[in-house]
Amino acid sequence: MKIKDYVGIGIVMAAVAVAPKLVGNEYYLGVLIFAALNCLTCTGLCLLMGYAGQISIGHGAFIAVGAYTSAVLTTKLGWSPWTAMGCGVILAAGIAVFMGLPTMRLKGHYLAMATLGFASIIHIVAVAAVDVTGGPSGITGIPRLQLFGFVLNSDTRNFYFYWGIVVAGLLLAVNLIHSRVGRGLQAIHGSEDAAASLGVNIAVDKIKVLVLSAVYASISGSLYAHYVLFIDPGPFDVMHSVLLVTMVAVGGLHNIWGAFSGALLLSLLPEGLSFLSEYLQTFDIRYRTDYDTLIYGGILLLIMLFLPEGLFEGLSRLLKTVFSLRRKWGGGLARHAE
């Protein structure tokens, strides 16, 4: 299992290395950078939801915490982006502990409810606290990131740096999954009572994994702010949190690669749909962007009905079946030929 995961990371690295050459177009490079941010958040969310079995439907709020902390501290106080990012991480982690302490002692969906409430609160704060967040008009003039005096001022540079962070995030997550801590988290998901009877401190471990996934989201938020250079409350509404859960569920909750591919797929889907709408236009069929929601819903429905383990594991299971059938049939045919 472990080797497969490292091979997966190798494949991602190779794809990242060649992608800018293949894409060539700045616009699509930008799409892939946004995809990287979703992949990073969903990797953390998958550790929380898929491995530890704790549901958060407000993870967009942790992204907002990272993004706004970075934006406010760099524009209003002139702090370095890295320090600001660190502050975002600390703040997100603190909020996660604060939410985890009361909810993680309980079984059931209390965390889901708390995170949902938190997501709406953060959105309201972003809109209403005009003095700090700029309200609906947001914060402009966020500086670009600099790496050892090297300004990330082109999409290619940003692409490599952001995907580098995604790869690092995946690597850390994979390491964690295959460790004592990761097994403890999966045990909590399997049976809290049994996990506790083997010495897993379930309350503490659940809070730790919530903090970890909040940190992933917060970093992703800071990176978003430093890429777009402008933030407003728009992208941080509750629907974005729901979309993140959809990404993880579509790809497959129980597998970090499932969450990763789900995030990648649903990030690229709007582009696919715009191709579709252009194509349909040649037949004089009008496609409206409102239909996107319908298509998202349809995809989620179909996957939950037919591939409940998610696209990644569902498709690999299908492929396995097809291959074994082919071997059977192929063997039969060969015998016939003799």
Add this chain to the structure above:
Amino acid sequence: MPNSILRLENLRKKFGGVVAVDDLNLVFNKGEVTALIGPNGAGKTTVFNLITGFVKPTAGTILFKDIRLNHKKPHAIAALGIGRTFQNVQVFSNMTVLENVMVGRHLRSRNGMLMSAFLPPMLRREENRIRASAQERLVLLGLDRYAHLPAGSLPLGNQRMLEIARALALEPTLLFLDEPASGLNARETMAMGELIHKIKSMNITVILVEHDMELVMDISDRVAVINFGRLIAQGTPKEVQLNPDVINAYLGT
């Protein structure tokens, strides 16, 4: 005189108005197999849950060696070397058989989240040790050929064995088995009996709840009978079988 490993003193548990365990006084001897029997609803599983920290006692004391277990959390009780299985099997069906047993080694290493995420090469030797000792437990219980299957795919008998393998990985000195033979066929029940003998020979004190009387009488050194949360008899299997109160409790008057 065998020395005691676990003492229950005036242990009491009320669920709302229902007294599940009623001033129970019991002493369990080190190195013995003790069976806790009684009709359905007698409070046997509640006693297990009280001792292993899943349920808090209303009154009384639980003493393991000389440590008070009242109000300790389940994971802290596990850390004292007390393992258990569950009446309705609770294997981690999202993990493989081997990984299930590896969770049993949780307390044998200390590495936290940061160490695990950032420095896995430092942990490789320890991981190998954990894997090897989990594998040993699987061999002991004859589950090694299923090591890489999802635990949920095993038949019930093997899932019960897996729960025991997992609890043994904890290296307990005291092991609670909650109805280890329930749902097992005759052949599997016999294998379970042999296994419990084997566990006893590993110097592990075993306390079990079981309804299969043939198995209970075969493997137990001592039997304690409870009814309505009260101790009504205890002694060797023979003594208990002849006790009129026990016959009464089981057959009614």
